[in-house]
Amino acid sequence: MSLVLYHCHEARSMRSLWLINELDLKAEIVTLSFGDQLRSDQYLSQHPLGRVPCLIDGETTLFESGAITEWLCEQYDDKNLWRAPGSQERAEWLQWLHYAETICVHVASLTQQQIVIYDPELRSPTVRKLETRRLEKAIEVLEQHLEERDYLLESGFSAVDVGIGYSLHAARLFTDLSQFPRAHAYYLRLAERSAFQESLPEPGATNRIYTQENYWLENE
Numbered sequence: 001m002s003l004v005l006y007h008c009h010e011a012r013s014m015r016s017l018w019l020i021n022e023l024d025l026k027a028e029i030v031t032l033s034f035g036d037q038l039r040s041d042q043y044l045s046q047h048p049l050g051r052v053p054c055l056i057d058g059e060t061t062l063f064e065s066g067a068i069t070e071w072l073c074e075q076y077d078d079k080n081l082w083r084a085p086g087s088q089e090r091a092e093w094l095q096w097l098h099y100a101e102t103i104c105v106h107v108a109s110l111t112q113q114q115i116v117i118y119d120p121e122l123r124s125p126t127v128r129k130l131e132t133r134r135l136e137k138a139i140e141v142l143e144q145h146l147e148e149r150d151y152l153l154e155s156g157f158s159a160v161d162v163g164i165g166y167s168l169h170a171a172r173l174f175t176d177l178s179q180f181p182r183a184h185a186y187y188l189r190l191a192e193r194s195a196f197q198e199s200l201p202e203p204g205a206t207n208r209i210y211t212q213e214n215y216w217l218e219n220e
């Protein structure tokens with residue numbers, strides 16, 4: 001096995017890095033800055049849009065964090081993080097695998113509004129409000145689901161908690177997670193995992209997308 005993961009601090013590639021850590025896999029992690037390095041010819045030859053994550057596994061190159069989750073589980077899971085076709089929780093596992101992106105599209109839009117669009121004059125308070133509300137509605141679904149369980153699947157922690165856990169990690173920058181007590185407790189439970197902590201940027205790391213504790217307080 002020879003794995004290379006292209007990563008930016010706290011981008012969606014954190015899902016892949018966290019899962020690599022959960023599975024105890026050896027991988028070369030190439031951390032790129034969120035900017036010009038994503039647009040180099042070398043990187044564009046791996047990922048046609050110049051985004052992260054991108055995983056190279058021997059002869060196989062994959063982008064899309066959900067596909068990478070599925071691939072890593074399918075190839076290497078020995079910790080019961082996958083639910084294979086035919087298993088009882090397969091449909092639920094697939095649903096949450098992709099629901100992670102339903103949450104993240106709103107985070108991506110808010111990141112664009114509050115960070116990528118540098119000139120405040122060009123930002124839209126209407127888009128920000130709309131996307132924040134849509135993000136909160138998406139988290140409310142988790143809040144209901146977590147009523148009688150600690151993890152998304154009844155059988156316990158699995159790779160889909162990594163996908164959704166990252167989405168909450170990013171979402172907490174744009175809305176106050178404490179208004180969703182169960183989802184918040186779930187996030188804090190996940191954030192205690194050593195594999196999660198090992199996928200965070202080192203203290204003092206540069207090239208971070210997110211440099212503030214949160215971006216919602218400044219809008220209140």
Ligand SMILES: N[C@@H](CCC(=O)N[C@@H](CS)C(=O)NCC(=O)O)C(=O)O
Nearest residue numbers: 011012050051052053063064065066
């Ligand atoms: N659906 C894709 C989204 C990938 C994506 O948009 N990644 C962002 C970081 S979170 C990125 O690389 N953005 C850089 C850019 O758009 O230039 C996935 O889950 O992998």
